[in-house]
């Protein structure tokens with residue numbers, strides 16, 4: 001049994017439907033808690049539409065590689081093709097952390113699966129939803145997620161807005 005933290009993002013197509021379908025599918029992989037959906041400005045160098053983001057925390061039977069394979073399956077199910085790095089996509093699922101049954105974080109420098117995710121600590125679109133699911137969350141190597149959020153630029157945190165569907 002491992003615990004995984006997944007970051008999900010979508011900025012093409014019916015973003016909310018895509019994220020909800022992925023979160024529903026993940027319920028089959030283990031005990032699941034997930035954040036609500038947040039609208040977030042695009043992070044990174046590529047000009048693109050705003051994202052909807054969410055974070056899921058699961059206890060399940062996959063090892064770290066298994067969670068990455070599951071993330072890629074969900075992306076494929078959403079019709080994702082490999083495009084520009086950091087560019088627009090129907091669904092992006094990143095593995096943020098994996099914790100082994102003994103409570104130890106899985107640490108990996110492999111470019112195929114780097115753990116913890118090397119950019120998670122600087123991403124308000126990961127940290128704010130993660131803190132909403134787990135107020136006691138810790139990012140191995142970086143400390144409490146609450147402290148990471150507090151260290152971010154206030155404007156970046158304020159730009160991560162709970163998403164309310166327009167009727």
Ligand SMILES: Nc1ncnc2c1ncn2[C@@H]1O[C@H](COP(=O)(O)OP(=O)(O)OP(=O)(O)O)[C@@H](O)[C@H]1O
Nearest residue numbers: 085086092093094095096111112113114115117119
């Ligand atoms: N922790 C991780 N989670 C997901 N993918 C990872 C991770 N570490 C390495 N990778 C590798 O990164 C490759 C590119 O992934 P992807 O296209 O999702 O990157 P990206 O979302 O554009 O960038 P970023 O990783 O900064 O979010 C994947 O094929 C995967 O093997």
Ligand SMILES: Nc1nc2c(c(=O)[nH]1)N=C(CO)CN2
Nearest residue numbers: 009040041042043051086125
């Ligand atoms: N706000 C936000 N920005 C991003 C996201 C994302 O999920 N949310 N994913 C990206 C893919 O690398 C690039 N930029």
